[in-house]
Amino acid sequence: MTDQPALTRNQQLVFGALEGAEGPLGAYRILEELRPAGFRAPLQVYRALDRLVELGLVHRIESLNAFVACSAGHHHGHGEETVAFAICEACGHVTEFVDTEFERRLGVWCGRHAFRRGRTTLEIRGLCEGCAA
Amino acid sequence: MTDQPALTRNQQLVFGALEGAEGPLGAYRILEELRPAGFRAPLQVYRALDRLVELGLVHRIESLNAFVACSAGHHHGHGEETVAFAICEACGHVTEFVDTEFERRLGVWCGRHAFRRGRTTLEIRGLCEGCAA
DNA sequence: ATATGAAGCGTTATGATATAACGTAAACAC
DNA sequence: GTGTTTACGTTATATCATAACGCTTCATAT
Numbered sequence: 001m002t003d004q005p006a007l008t009r010n011q012q013l014v015f016g017a018l019e020g021a022e023g024p025l026g027a028y029r030i031l032e033e034l035r036p037a038g039f040r041a042p043l044q045v046y047r048a049l050d051r052l053v054e055l056g057l058v059h060r061i062e063s064l065n066a067f068v069a070c071s072a073g074h075h076h077g078h079g080e081e082t083v084a085f086a087i088c089e090a091c092g093h094v095t096e097f098v099d100t101e102f103e104r105r106l107g108v109w110c111g112r113h114a115f116r117r118g119r120t121t122l123e124i125r126g127l128c129e130g131c132a133a
Numbered sequence: 134m135t136d137q138p139a140l141t142r143n144q145q146l147v148f149g150a151l152e153g154a155e156g157p158l159g160a161y162r163i164l165e166e167l168r169p170a171g172f173r174a175p176l177q178v179y180r181a182l183d184r185l186v187e188l189g190l191v192h193r194i195e196s197l198n199a200f201v202a203c204s205a206g207h208h209h210g211h212g213e214e215t216v217a218f219a220i221c222e223a224c225g226h227v228t229e230f231v232d233t234e235f236e237r238r239l240g241v242w243c244g245r246h247a248f249r250r251g252r253t254t255l256e257i258r259g260l261c262e263g264c265a266a
Numbered sequence: 267a268t269a270t271g272a273a274g275c276g277t278t279a280t281g282a283t284a285t286a287a288c289g290t291a292a293a294c295a296c
Numbered sequence: 297g298t299g300t301t302t303a304c305g306t307t308a309t310a311t312c313a314t315a316a317c318g319c320t321t322c323a324t325a326t
Binding site: 141143144173174176177180184198 | 302303305306307312
Binding site: 065088105106113120123124128132 | 196239251253
């Protein structure tokens with residue numbers, strides 16, 4: 001469907017590290033994981049992350065300064081819709097979701113205030129079902 | 134109404150710097166502003182900021198790694214409600230608001246997913262009315 | 267085939283944000 | 297006045313991110 005360009009070796013490695021992780025990883029953490037694969041410098045990670053985020057395969061979690069692989073199941077191809085995150089502060093797990101009602105509400109506020117909306121960050125910190133018990 | 138504890142000298146100085154600013158300030162920017170007042174080290178700023186955020190007098194903007202003085206007009210005393218921010222990428226101005234409909238919607242999602250909600254970050258990047266023109 | 271242009275890469279250096287760990291001093295409760 | 301709590305000052309260090317340089321690779325227009 002979406003005709004994705006092939007990932008480069010570095011991009012594949014970084015994406016793989018994020019897919020294999022339990023939760024979000026910082027860039028330097030990824031660097032450590034990829035040293036065995038030949039990574040030497042932060043820029044190798046940041047450059048790959050930039051591209052992966054641009055492609056929508058990876059999301060940046062602002063409140064953690066960290067990155068997660070996009071959970072499958074939605075495409076959000078053109079970066080318009082807001083992807084929200086529920087972040088468990090106990091286990092670190094991140095649940096990604098899109099809520100059209102939020103989206104609508106956001107539109108209402110922006111319309112009323114003549115605010116031309118760009119990227120929106122919505123991050124809920126708390127305890128997931130398992131950890132709250 | 135809310136019986137606030139007095140701020141220390143350092144806390145007053147940091148709060149003053151943020152109140153006097155046009156937009157969000159980074160911690161090191163605040164440090165530079167307060168060197169004439171005797172500040173020497175980042176921790177002096179960060180410790181004051183921690184307290185001010187805890188008191189609800191200052192908000193941290195996650196997507197900027199920066200801080201703003203809370204705009205008057207609401208109290209959000211006990212850190213429960215979500216304060217949202219619309220951030221103009223052109224002029225840097227930040228509009229702070231609370232939207233009960235958002236709040237409600239957030240509650241719905243968290244209820245459905247048995248997520249015990251803590252602090253929530255909602256930051257809209259874009260162009261304010263003046264800058265979009 | 268070859269110039270050329272875009273994208274990615276590796277490396278060094280540096281900038282920007284944030285906290286650890288230590289000891290001291292002031293404020294307060296009892 | 298002793299013990300506790302909170303803030304403070306200082307040094308050092310951790311963590312997150314980008315600038316600037318030159319090289320390689322590869323598609324493609326000529």
